[in-house]
Amino acid sequence: MNSIDLAEMSNNFVYASMITLFLATIFFALSYSAGRTRAETRALVDSTGSVIPPAESSSSEAATTPANPGWRMANIGLSLSWLSAGLLLVGVIVRSLWADRAPWGNMYEYSITSALGILLVYLIWSTRRDLRWLGLFVTIPALLTLGLAVTVLYTEAAQLVPALKSYWLVIHVLAAIICGGAFTVAAATAGLSLIADRHWIKQLPSRETLEKLTHRIIAFSFPLWTFAVIAGAIWAENAWGRYWGWDPKETWAFITWVIFAAYLHARSTAGWKHQKASVIAILGWVAFLINYFGVNIFVNSLHSYAGV
Amino acid sequence: MATETTTEQVPLPPMSRVGFFRWMWRQLTSMKTALILLFLLALASVPGSVIPQRGINPILVDEWLTDNPTWGPLLDTFGFFDVFAAPWFAAIYILLFISLIGCVLPRLGVHWRAMRQPPPPAPRYLMRLGGETAEINEQPALILSRAEKYLHKDRWRVIRSGESWVAAEKGYLRETGNLVFHFSLILILFAVAYGGLFGWRGNVIVREGEGFSNTLTQYDAWSGGRLTSPDTLPAFSFTLEDFNVEFSRAESQRGAPQLFEADVSVVRPGESMAANERIEVNYPMTIESAKIFLVGHGYAPQFIIRDSTGNIVFDDAVVFLPQDGSFTSTGVIKVPDSTPQLGVRGIFLPTTALSEERGPFSSFPAPDDPSVFLGAWEGDLGLDSGIPQSVYTLDSESMEQLGLRALRPGETWELPGGAGSIEFVDFERWASFQIAADPGKEVALIASILAIAGLSLSLFIQRRRVWVKVRPNAATGGTTVEVAGLAKASGDDPKENVDELVKYLIGEAT
Numbered sequence: 001m002n003s004i005d006l007a008e009m010s011n012n013f014v015y016a017s018m019i020t021l022f023l024a025t026i027f028f029a030l031s032y033s034a035g036r037t038r039a040e041t042r043a044l045v046d047s048t049g050s051v052i053p054p055a056e057s058s059s060s061e062a063a064t065t066p067a068n069p070g071w072r073m074a075n076i077g078l079s080l081s082w083l084s085a086g087l088l089l090v091g092v093i094v095r096s097l098w099a100d101r102a103p104w105g106n107m108y109e110y111s112i113t114s115a116l117g118i119l120l121v122y123l124i125w126s127t128r129r130d131l132r133w134l135g136l137f138v139t140i141p142a143l144l145t146l147g148l149a150v151t152v153l154y155t156e157a158a159q160l161v162p163a164l165k166s167y168w169l170v171i172h173v174l175a176a177i178i179c180g181g182a183f184t185v186a187a188a189t190a191g192l193s194l195i196a197d198r199h200w201i202k203q204l205p206s207r208e209t210l211e212k213l214t215h216r217i218i219a220f221s222f223p224l225w226t227f228a229v230i231a232g233a234i235w236a237e238n239a240w241g242r243y244w245g246w247d248p249k250e251t252w253a254f255i256t257w258v259i260f261a262a263y264l265h266a267r268s269t270a271g272w273k274h275q276k277a278s279v280i281a282i283l284g285w286v287a288f289l290i291n292y293f294g295v296n297i298f299v300n301s302l303h304s305y306a307g308v
Numbered sequence: 309m310a311t312e313t314t315t316e317q318v319p320l321p322p323m324s325r326v327g328f329f330r331w332m333w334r335q336l337t338s339m340k341t342a343l344i345l346l347f348l349l350a351l352a353s354v355p356g357s358v359i360p361q362r363g364i365n366p367i368l369v370d371e372w373l374t375d376n377p378t379w380g381p382l383l384d385t386f387g388f389f390d391v392f393a394a395p396w397f398a399a400i401y402i403l404l405f406i407s408l409i410g411c412v413l414p415r416l417g418v419h420w421r422a423m424r425q426p427p428p429p430a431p432r433y434l435m436r437l438g439g440e441t442a443e444i445n446e447q448p449a450l451i452l453s454r455a456e457k458y459l460h461k462d463r464w465r466v467i468r469s470g471e472s473w474v475a476a477e478k479g480y481l482r483e484t485g486n487l488v489f490h491f492s493l494i495l496i497l498f499a500v501a502y503g504g505l506f507g508w509r510g511n512v513i514v515r516e517g518e519g520f521s522n523t524l525t526q527y528d529a530w531s532g533g534r535l536t537s538p539d540t541l542p543a544f545s546f547t548l549e550d551f552n553v554e555f556s557r558a559e560s561q562r563g564a565p566q567l568f569e570a571d572v573s574v575v576r577p578g579e580s581m582a583a584n585e586r587i588e589v590n591y592p593m594t595i596e597s598a599k600i601f602l603v604g605h606g607y608a609p610q611f612i613i614r615d616s617t618g619n620i621v622f623d624d625a626v627v628f629l630p631q632d633g634s635f636t637s638t639g640v641i642k643v644p645d646s647t648p649q650l651g652v653r654g655i656f657l658p659t660t661a662l663s664e665e666r667g668p669f670s671s672f673p674a675p676d677d678p679s680v681f682l683g684a685w686e687g688d689l690g691l692d693s694g695i696p697q698s699v700y701t702l703d704s705e706s707m708e709q710l711g712l713r714a715l716r717p718g719e720t721w722e723l724p725g726g727a728g729s730i731e732f733v734d735f736e737r738w739a740s741f742q743i744a745a746d747p748g749k750e751v752a753l754i755a756s757i758l759a760i761a762g763l764s765l766s767l768f769i770q771r772r773r774v775w776v777k778v779r780p781n782a783a784t785g786g787t788t789v790e791v792a793g794l795a796k797a798s799g800d801d802p803k804e805n806v807d808e809l810v811k812y813l814i815g816e817a818t
């Protein structure tokens with residue numbers, strides 16, 4: 001198969017994955033509205049005062065058990081998400097076969113791999129606990145990342161400049177991509193924990209549960225992020241002769257690290273455990289995004305400015 | 309674990325000075341202060357990524373200063389162009405580390421004692437912890453022995469009180485890991501500071517065929533830490549024998565570098581024979597404490613200049629600096645030995661192209677169609693004024709322009725008015741090297757590995773206690789067993805341990 005075919009094939013898999021993911025998003029969204037109608041009906045019944053014992057017992061279960069009609073939609077959403085992740089995985093692998101290197105040689109490749117990272121962190125986690133309520137808030141960022149990738153960031157595959165050919169770089173970026181996925185999921189649970197008390201969405205777990213889940217993901221990703229930063233430093237030492245030079249990319253990696261360290265501290269500090277900690281978790285994710293989009297674009301423009 | 313700081317009203321500081329300092333100390337080492345200092349650290353780093361920094365791009369800093377005549381100097385006064393060396397930045401992390409030490413040292417003692425203490429006895433009302441109760445048709449002592457056996461196998465620390473209870477605790481490594489993590493942060497800071505004080509780095513451009521020996525005077529730029537002695541640089545030298553570079557010709561990434569490597573013959577300290585080695589990007593050459601990195605490359609066109617009488621006054625290759633990705637390169641030749649003195653500004657184009665708006669430029673980085681565009685001046689080069697001049701700029705203020713000319717290799721430009729001639733012989737390549745030593749980096753690496761290890765222990769290990777209480781049940785002749793647990797971290801739950809233990813005790817009995 002010649003290389004143009006491989007490129008097209010990769011693109012087609014990415015498009016197929018996006019369509020699937022779009023459908024998954026719709027089903028996840030429908031799962032909430034199905035739950036909501038049910039909850040509203042229940043409220044109506046309650047307010048009329050006509051309390052029928054069997055109905056009451058079933059409705060109290062409805063919000064938590066799979067009997068909730070919304071969950072059927074969410075199950076479809078979940079299956080579609082798996083399918084989408086599978087398609088995207090093939091797309092990423094084919095892309096990397098085409099380019100003959102790790103699939104993160106430019107912003108486009110980095111973005112599609114990151115979208116895969118977001119999906120996989122969520123899906124693998126959801127095999128261990130019921131996370132159907134979270135689906136929508138994961139598929140949307142993944143879909144946005146993919147959309148941005150295929151529209152704005154698309155680049156032909158190309159060889160890496162020599163400075164980017166390094167084992168450590170592969171390890172460093174892989175760890176960063178997994179962290180990106182985890183930080184995104186954490187930002188979703190943290191964000192939901194901030195609105196959980198308002199009962200906008202009936203299916204959401206309690207605020208405490210959401211906070212615990214946020215903590216769990218960050219506790220998993222913080223050591224990995226630490227590792228990613230250190231692997232980057234080892235690479236920088238090999239390429240430029242200094243392991244740390246405070247260039248904007250490094251600076252924002254540091255800022256992200258410090259914010260998540262603050263998050264972990266906040267979780268053990270009275271008065272900071274709850275809403276404030278959740279806000280810090282979201283700030284950490286924002287810092288990660290700034291590093292990912294902001295610095296890449298900003299630094300490029302700096303370079304072209306310096307080159308004039 | 310002293311992780312909870314109380315949110316009680318802070319008591320008014322006592323009047324005595326000792327009391328005041330104690331109060332200050334307690335404030336500084338509180339968890340909330342650590343949190344705020346961490347925030348400040350993150351916030352203070354932001355300008356370092358937004359405003360150009362001297363350490364990274366001094367030229368950009370100067371441009372910024374010229375473009376912002378009001379704000380620039382003000383920001384400069386407060387160190388915003390060198391944020392990570394600014395006193396206010398140092399103040400934040402020094403406070404943070406004092407807080408860290410003050411916070412972690414006492415915990416070291418507490419943890420040391422806790423590790424050597426047996427798990428505490430079962431609480432009187434165990435079921436208040438929300439455990440499980442079971443009736444087992446067996447003797448209490450037997451059940452306790454089985455609980456002990458199970459817990460030992462599951463790596464708990466276990467004590468037993470006769471025939472009434474077993475207490476167990478595990479996860480001591482969590483706090484150990486946490487302490488290791490915080491101490492390795494201190495070690496990293498120390499390693500960075502040590503490297504900064506005793507390290508050095510320099511840059512040098514070496515032409516093909518030219519040599520370099522590692523002394524201060526041979527560097528184009530060199531900087532060392534406050535305690536670095538330039539006399540102790542490792543005594544090595546090398547010659548750049550050959551420099552290879554390849555550029556992509558594929559349409560999608562035309563001109564991107566695909567490979568560059570420098571073949572050098574190097575004489576290591578204490579040796580007399582030269583050895584051949586190759587330096588590539590990502591593969592530096594290591595000599596004692598120093599590492600030699602290949603960081604850039606370019607062209608050095610070679611000229612022969614004759615004066616009006618036909619004498620050769622200049623015969624050398626001149627380093628031209630690349631200005632863009634296609635290696636449109638600029639440079640200067642100064643000939644002080646001719647009368648009058650001669651100055652030349654040149655553009656070297658590896659692949660010659662011309663356009664209306666850009667003038668001469670290079671369209672590809674490889675030397676497919678090389679040429680130089682020269683402008684010559686005659687007069688006073690200003691070299692005797694005492695003001696040091698860059699070799700890359702020509703001050704033509706007090707000189708008179710002779711003309712402009714494009715040359716291909718082998719061509720000669722006869723200067724107007726019989727002022728002499730300039731022959732563009734050929735071109736060479738040069739490579740630029742960064743040579744650096746950081747004696748703190750090994751310690752920094754070890755400390756980083758310790759930090760990750762400690763962090764992982766601290767985040768993945770849970771500190772939990774479980775108790776098994778047994779009581780003969782007179783009514784059934786069996787034993788009432790109560791099992792409950794306690795997690796030390798908020799948000800953690802020992803339920804799985806309790807469930808499994810109960811299952812084991814019942815399962816073994818039937």
Ligand code: HEM
Nearest residue numbers: 261264268310311337338339342407408411486493766767
């Ligand atoms: C350089 C600054 C610091 C950084 C980057 C840092 C980082 C961290 C991180 C990532 C954790 C999470 C590990 C865990 O939860 O077990 C942690 C925990 C902890 N830190 Fe720090 N820390 C710093 C300074 C301090 C200071 C100044 C204090 C004392 C006030 C402190 C006290 C603690 C305590 C008590 C925990 C345990 C929390 C728990 O068990 O959940 N740290 N630190």
